[in-house]
Every structure is written in structure tokens, then in C-alpha cells.
Amino acid sequence: MKRSIFEKYAKAVSIKFSITLEEMYTKDNHENVVDARYFLYYLCVERPIKISHISQFMLDNGLKVYRTTIKYGYNKAKKMIDSDSDYKRLVQEITNE
Secondary structure (H helix, E strand, C coil): CHHHHHHHHHHHHHHHCCCCHHHHCCCCCCHHHHHHHHHHHHHHHHCCCCHHHHHHHHHHCCCCCCHHHHHHHHHHHHHHHHHCHHHHHHHHHHHHC
């Protein structure tokens, strides 16, 4: 069940950030790709999906992500969401889909 939620969020985030799912699961460090991953982490943690599961789901798609990276990304996305109403609206759109 948690995997299907993760996949739903990953697809929605990739669409909103105009990237492919393949880009989401690469080591691409372009700002929009990194931000998309951070938002994915945020959505999943808020759901709640355990960080260990998020890490495993990312690895299953080809990208090894450490717990600390997920925590960092979550905190970074949270700051962006708390300070920018557009990001807050984006989270609401994804979670309501």
C-alpha cells in the first residue's frame, strides 16, 4: 500500500516539476530535479511513510538515498512550503489528487 502511495506522489511531483520519473531517480543535481525529490520526501514523510521505506523505494527505482539525505530534503522542502504560498498550494494539489 505504501509503495503505491509513493509511486502516486512520485508521478504527480514529476509532472508538477516538469521532469521525467527517470530524472527523479538519477543523481541529476539540477535545481528543479533536486527540489522535486525534496518535495517527494516531504509528501511521503507527512503521509506518513517511514524514511526507511522511502529509501528502499528510491533504491528500487535505481537511486540510493541515505536517511540523512531524506531528512535534509524534507526539512528543506518544509522551509520552502512554509515561506511560499505557491509551494503550499502545490502540496495541496498533489495530496488532493
